[in-house]
Amino acid sequence: MSETFQFTLKATDGKARLGEISMPRGTIRTPAFMPVGTVGTVKAMYLDQVREGGADIILGNTYHLMLRPGAERVARLGGLHELIRWPEPILTDSGGFQVMSLSGLRKLDEQGVTFKSHVDGSLHHMSPERSIEIQGLLDSDIQMQLDECVALPAEPKEIERAMELSLRWAERCKIAFGNQPGKAMFGIVQGGDQPALRIRSAEGLKQLDLKGYAVGGLAVGEPQHVMLDMLNITLPVLPTEKPRYLMGVGTPDDIIKSVARGIDMFDCVMPTRSGRHGLAFTRKGKVNIRNAKHAEDVRPLDEQSSCPATRDYSRAYLHHLVRSNEALGGMLLSWNNLSYYQELMQGIRKAIAEGRFEDFMAETQEAWARGDD
Numbered sequence: 001m002s003e004t005f006q007f008t009l010k011a012t013d014g015k016a017r018l019g020e021i022s023m024p025r026g027t028i029r030t031p032a033f034m035p036v037g038t039v040g041t042v043k044a045m046y047l048d049q050v051r052e053g054g055a056d057i058i059l060g061n062t063y064h065l066m067l068r069p070g071a072e073r074v075a076r077l078g079g080l081h082e083l084i085r086w087p088e089p090i091l092t093d094s095g096g097f098q099v100m101s102l103s104g105l106r107k108l109d110e111q112g113v114t115f116k117s118h119v120d121g122s123l124h125h126m127s128p129e130r131s132i133e134i135q136g137l138l139d140s141d142i143q144m145q146l147d148e149c150v151a152l153p154a155e156p157k158e159i160e161r162a163m164e165l166s167l168r169w170a171e172r173c174k175i176a177f178g179n180q181p182g183k184a185m186f187g188i189v190q191g192g193d194q195p196a197l198r199i200r201s202a203e204g205l206k207q208l209d210l211k212g213y214a215v216g217g218l219a220v221g222e223p224q225h226v227m228l229d230m231l232n233i234t235l236p237v238l239p240t241e242k243p244r245y246l247m248g249v250g251t252p253d254d255i256i257k258s259v260a261r262g263i264d265m266f267d268c269v270m271p272t273r274s275g276r277h278g279l280a281f282t283r284k285g286k287v288n289i290r291n292a293k294h295a296e297d298v299r300p301l302d303e304q305s306s307c308p309a310t311r312d313y314s315r316a317y318l319h320h321l322v323r324s325n326e327a328l329g330g331m332l333l334s335w336n337n338l339s340y341y342q343e344l345m346q347g348i349r350k351a352i353a354e355g356r357f358e359d360f361m362a363e364t365q366e367a368w369a370r371g372d373d
């Protein structure tokens with residue numbers, strides 16, 4: 001742990017990086033997968049399981065929490081860590097993305113966004129300053145700038161407008177965040193699928209000398225090769241001594257290919273949301289436990305796993321639970337999936353440390369391709 005936010009690059013293997021972020025509330029081993037804790041809970045999981053499964057940090061969602069229970073109320077209750085009993089680091093998104101995707105967006109202008117709550121229809125205005133204030137009230141350790149993320153495909157002019165606005169908002173967020181040594185405010189690179197705009201966004205954010213940089217505006221409907229191309233363009237512009245966070249990504253295949261290009265941090269609802277819908281991630285690829293072929297299969301998902309959900313329950317039982325829409329089905333598969341994602345991150349970190357990341361990547365992708373027997 002460290003009294004200030006410290007990123008240490010421990011090893012590299014090609015463009016893949018092994019690192020550590022030390023903060024007052026704990027140390028984050030990178031490359032890191034950050035489980036999504038939307039409204040103060042990693043859905044269907046106890047946070048002890050999330051920690052034991054290998055997570056060093058979880059996410060909180062500014063948009064949801066500001067609407068319910070309310071940022072000032074969370075502050076009165078001692079902050080998010082106290083409320084949810086997670087003393088380690090928490091990263092919160094700024095809310096911009098959720099406003100665009102979840103709420104009745106009423107207005108977006110230089111000042112910020114005005115929207116109607118999807119909870120009770122009440123009207124809210126969120127400026128860059130208010131987003132940072134809310135994240136402060138939540139006592140968030142890593143705070144994201146307010147930005148405008150454009151879904152792809154989009155007109156280059158529209159992508160440019162949103163990217164320039166986000167750059168101006170980044171500066172306002174940096175001023176609003178001020179000097180908080182034990183915390184960090186990350187900028188978010190925008191620019192869609194336009195190389196020149198990506199470079200301009202990354203260069204502009206680099207001038208602000210922030211503690212970390214997210215790559216946003218991806219995993220919003222574009223094919224994987226477009227996402228990877230944008231990483232190839234963006235990452236060389238960003239400072240190597242600062243962490244890079246690819247927002248909303250992704251599948252195990254997305255993650256391993258993005259680590260190969262220099263990403264340090266990931267978040268995605270994939271392991272938890274798909275777990276609740278009966279999809280299991282394993283060393284041998286995906287298993288759709290709803291499929292009738294599992295109805296009398298007494299094998300567990302993976303007898304070699306250290307995760308009880310993966311090792312101790314038959315596919316037949318998991319199949320029954322999911323088909324019966326029993327809560328335990330989603331709980332066990334979420335547990336399995338988060339454990340597999342953390343096992344993958346642990347394998348990635350070990351491979352980079354030993355200088356054999358390329359081999360690890362090939363072996364892992366081959367095992368996924370061979371599939372589950």
Ligand SMILES: CNc1nc2c(CC[C@H]3O[C@H](OC)[C@H](OC)[C@@H](OC)[C@@H]3OC)c3nc(N)[nH]c(=O)c3cc2[nH]1
Pocket residue numbers: 036037038059060061062092093094095096097098101144147148149188215216217218219220247248249267269
């Ligand atoms: C899926 N592709 C995806 N997700 C992007 C998120 C949201 C991440 C957000 O995605 C869920 O919110 C909806 C999660 O809650 C369910 C949030 O966790 C708390 C998570 O916050 C980091 C982006 N957020 C911002 N601020 N800017 C982005 O450009 C951006 C791009 C994304 N692509």
